[in-house]
Amino acid sequence: xxxxTGLLTxxxxxxxxxxxxxxxxxxxxxxxxxxxxxxxxxxLTDFLDTLGIGSFAVTTALYKLLRLAPDEDxxxxxxxGHAIPTFxxxxxxxxxxxxxxxxxxxxxxxxxxxxxxxxxxxxxxxRRRIQLGMGVALIVAAGFFVMKNLGLFPGGGxxxxxxxxxxxxxxxxxxxxxxxxxxxxxxxxxxxILTSLLGMNPTTAFPIMMGSCAFLMxxxxxxxxxxxxYAPGPALGLTVxxxxxxxxxxxxxxxxxxxxxxxxxxxxxxxTAAAMLRSARSEPRSTH
Numbered sequence: 506x507x508x509x510t511g512l513l514t515x516x517x518x519x520x521x522x523x524x525x526x527x528x529x530x531x532x533x534x535x536x537x538x539x540x541x542x543x544x545x546x547x548x549l550t551d552f553l554d555t556l557g558i559g560s561f562a563v564t565t566a567l568y569k570l571l572r573l574a575p576d577e578d579x580x581x582x583x584x585x586g587h588a589i590p591t592f593x594x595x596x597x598x599x600x601x602x603x604x605x606x607x608x609x610x611x612x613x614x615x616x617x618x619x620x621x622x623x624x625x626x627x628x629x630x631x632r633r634r635i636q637l638g639m640g641v642a643l644i645v646a647a648g649f650f651v652m653k654n655l656g657l658f659p660g661g662g663x664x665x666x667x668x669x670x671x672x673x674x675x676x677x678x679x680x681x682x683x684x685x686x687x688x689x690x691x692x693x694x695x696x697x698i699l700t701s702l703l704g705m706n707p708t709t710a711f712p713i714m715m716g717s718c719a720f721l722m723x724x725x726x727x728x729x730x731x732x733x734x735y736a737p738g739p740a741l742g743l744t745v746x747x748x749x750x751x752x753x754x755x756x757x758x759x760x761x762x763x764x765x766x767x768x769x770x771x772x773x774x775x776x777t778a779a780a781m782l783r784s785a786r787s788e789p790r791s792t793h
Contacts, residue, residue: 507606508606508607508609508610509599509600509606509609511610512599512606512609512610512613512716513596513599513600515720516592516595516596516599516716516719516720517596519592519719519720519723520589520592520719523588523589523592523723523726524589527585527726527730530730531737531741534737536737536738536741537737537738538738538741539738539739539741539742539745539746540573540738540742542571542573542742543573543738543739543741543742543743543746544742544745544746545742545746546564546567546568546571546573546739546742546743546746547586547587547590547742547743547744547745547746547747547750548746548747548749548750549563549567549746549750550563550564550567550587550743550747551587551590551594551743551746551747551748551750551751551754552750552751552753552754553754553766553770554587554590554591554594554693554747554751555594555750555751555754555755556754557693557711558693558766558767558770559646559693559694560583560587560747561583561587561646561686562642562643562646562647562650562770562774563770563773563774564579564583564587564743565579565583565639565642565643565774565777565781566643566770566773566774566776566777568582568739569777569780569781570773570776570777570780573736573739574736574739575736576635576636576639576781576784577630577631577635577636577734578734578735578736579635579639579736580627580635580639580687580688580729580734581726581729581730581732581734581735581736581740582735582736582739582740582743583743584620584624584686584687584722584725584726584729584735585722585726585729585730585735585740586735586739586740586741586742586743586744586747587718587722587743587744587747588719588722588723588726588744589744589747589748590743590744590747590748590750590751591715591718591719591722592719593748593751593752593755594715594718594719594751594755595712595715595716595718595719595720597715597751597755598711598712598715598716599712599715599716602708602709602711602712603665603708603709604665604666604709604712604713605665605666605667606666607666608665608666608667608672608675608713609712609713609716611672611676612675612676612679612713612716612717613679613713613716613717613720613721614720615675615676615677615679615680615683616679616680616682616683616686616692616717616718616720616721617683617717617720617721617724618680618683619679619680619681619682619683619684619685619686619721620683620684620686620687620721620722620724620725621721621724621725621728622684623683623684623685623686623687623688623725624687624724624725624726624727624728624729625728626687627687627688629732633785635688636781636782636784636785637781637782637785638688639688639781640778640779640781640782640785641778642685642688643774643775643777643778643781644775644778646694646774647771647774647775647778649694649695649698650694650767650768650770650771650774651771652694653694653767654764654767654768654771658697658698658701658707659698659701659702661700661701661704661705661706661707662701662704662705662706663704663706664703664704664705664706665705665706665709666705667703667705671703671704674703675699675700675703678695678699679696679699679713679717682695682696682699682717683717683721686718686721686722686725687725692714692717692718693710693714696710696713696714696717697710697714700713
């Protein structure tokens with residue numbers, strides 16, 4: 506069995522297990538059906554995610570603007586709700602984009618460990634600290650969008666895998682990206698920069714990033730669900746709207762004026778970052 510076949514098999518088992526267990530949990534909690542707006546957010550954000558824009562910053566912005574979820578529950582809702590659409594993205598990109606098997610497996614494993622440890626911390630944070638963290642995360646995301654639009658990302662090389670010191674650096678950074686995902690910092694742009702700086706073909710970022718997210722989001726989600734630090738209705742809306750959007754973006758829509766879309770996203774994300782930081786400013790300080 507090749508590394509790619511093993512990953513796809515494991516991904517199939519994980520996606521089925523997560524879907525079944527989450528549906529059982531939703532029924533036990535008596536979760537409400539998602540609204541049209543919540544489904545619409547899922548469709549839009551996962552459509553853009555499949556095309557390489559990313560979903561976390563945009564979802565956070567829309568949740569804050571439309572008041573669809575409490576600020577303190579947004580990190581958990583992102584990880585839980587986007588998990589199943591991300592499974593689909595990972596299946597597609599792992600299957601069609603060439604990347605060396607050992608590198609892919611190790612990079613994914615590093616991100617999962619980072620996410621498990623990060624979710625354990627973030628799920629216990631008070632509301633104000635999460636607002637501050639997500640405000641900063643949104644500013645960082647806007648910075649990545651600006652870099653992409655201005656062509657400031659490194660060009661990359663031709664390598665399809667990593668060895669030695671470069672592999673160690675890649676694993677360390679992907680561990681950090683996994684931890685930051687639990688706070689709402691999307692991994693696409695950082696992963697694209699990392700793989701390019703390490704001399705890899707920029708397209709390898711897609712299976713590495715999608716695969717990492719697909720395996721780490723269930724790991725993080727378990728902790729958020731246990732701590733009840735996510736919004737079930739909005740999370741279900743992300744899943745219901747996001748799954749068909751992934752298939753539409755991957756197989757029907759081949760290109761969009763993504764630079765113009767990113768400039769629009771930058772404005773929205775920066776506005777939301779300011780709103781999140783204002784909310785944190787008015788929130789009482791916690792001693793915990």
